[in-house]
Amino acid sequence: MQVRIDQLTKVYGMPMFGQTIALDNISLEFPGAELVAIVGANGAGKTTLLESLVGIVASTSGAVFLDGERFSRSRIDLRRRIAYLPDVPLFFANTTVLKHISLYVACYEADRVGLDAEIVNWLQEFALLPKIDHQVRTLSRGERYKAALIALLAVNAELWLIDEPFASGMDPEGLLAFRKAARMAVERGVTVIYSTQILEVAERFSDRVCILQSGRVRTFDSIERLRDQHGIHGGDLEAIYRRISETPQ
Known part of the structure; x- marks a missing residue:
C-alpha cells in the first residue's frame, strides 16, 4: 500500500489553556512494500503519528492518502486495509487466544480458505500454540502481545502500524517470529511501519528510518543515505x- 502524509499537524489543548504540538507539519511518502522504523524520544510524536494514520487520532490539519485516496475515519473500506497494534494491545473481554483471533478476523471480514492453517502455523512460530485455549487475561505481557500480533497477521492487511514491538515483553521466539512475519509481508507488497526507541533495532531492521523530534521530521532515508x-x-x-x-531545528 502506498501512503502519503501531507502537512499533517496535530495540536492538543486550547489556546487559552495552553497547547501542545504533537505533530508539526509532517509530510512523508511511503511508496509501498517497505519496512520503516519511526525513531524518537518519549514525546517525539511516534504514537500520535501512527494513530493519525489509522484514524484513532483526528489531525488538526493536513491529510493522509492511501493508494491515492484521501483517508478519513468514515472510510471503512480503507480502514479494513490497515492493521494497528498499540504498545498495550486491547482484547475482547473474557476470550481465549483463539476466540480473540477469530473475533478480530470477523471484524475485518477477513476469513478465507486456509486461514485456520495459517493461524496454527503462526501460533507455532510464536511459541503460543500451547496457550491457544487459555484466557487472554491469564497470559504474560509478552504472550498477550504475541496473541495480538497473530490476530494482526490473520487479517492480511496491506498496511501494518505497530507501536513499540521491540519493547513489548516478547521473548526471543516472539521477536524472531515478528521479524520473519514482517519481512514476508513486505515481500507480498505490505507496508510495515513500526515505532521504536532502540536505535540498534531500527538500524538493523528497516529499509528506511524516520527520526522524529518534537513532532517534526528531522530526517527520513535509508541508513546508507x-x-x-x-x-x-x-x-x-x-x-x-x-x-x-x-543540530538546531
Missing part, C-alpha cells in the same frame, strides 16, 4: 541520531 547526508561515513544510527539532536 543518512550517513552520507550527515557526514558520518561508516557510523551507526546512534551517531546519526546524536548529530541530528545536536
Whole structure:
C-alpha cells in the first residue's frame, strides 16, 4: 500500500489553556512494500503519528492518502486495509487466544480458505500454540502481545502500524517470529511501519528510518543515505541520531 502524509499537524489543548504540538507539519511518502522504523524520544510524536494514520487520532490539519485516496475515519473500506497494534494491545473481554483471533478476523471480514492453517502455523512460530485455549487475561505481557500480533497477521492487511514491538515483553521466539512475519509481508507488497526507541533495532531492521523530534521530521532515508547526508561515513544510527539532536531545528 502506498501512503502519503501531507502537512499533517496535530495540536492538543486550547489556546487559552495552553497547547501542545504533537505533530508539526509532517509530510512523508511511503511508496509501498517497505519496512520503516519511526525513531524518537518519549514525546517525539511516534504514537500520535501512527494513530493519525489509522484514524484513532483526528489531525488538526493536513491529510493522509492511501493508494491515492484521501483517508478519513468514515472510510471503512480503507480502514479494513490497515492493521494497528498499540504498545498495550486491547482484547475482547473474557476470550481465549483463539476466540480473540477469530473475533478480530470477523471484524475485518477477513476469513478465507486456509486461514485456520495459517493461524496454527503462526501460533507455532510464536511459541503460543500451547496457550491457544487459555484466557487472554491469564497470559504474560509478552504472550498477550504475541496473541495480538497473530490476530494482526490473520487479517492480511496491506498496511501494518505497530507501536513499540521491540519493547513489548516478547521473548526471543516472539521477536524472531515478528521479524520473519514482517519481512514476508513486505515481500507480498505490505507496508510495515513500526515505532521504536532502540536505535540498534531500527538500524538493523528497516529499509528506511524516520527520526522524529518534537513532532517534526528531522530526517527520513535509508541508513546508507543518512550517513552520507550527515557526514558520518561508516557510523551507526546512534551517531546519526546524536548529530541530528545536536543540530538546531
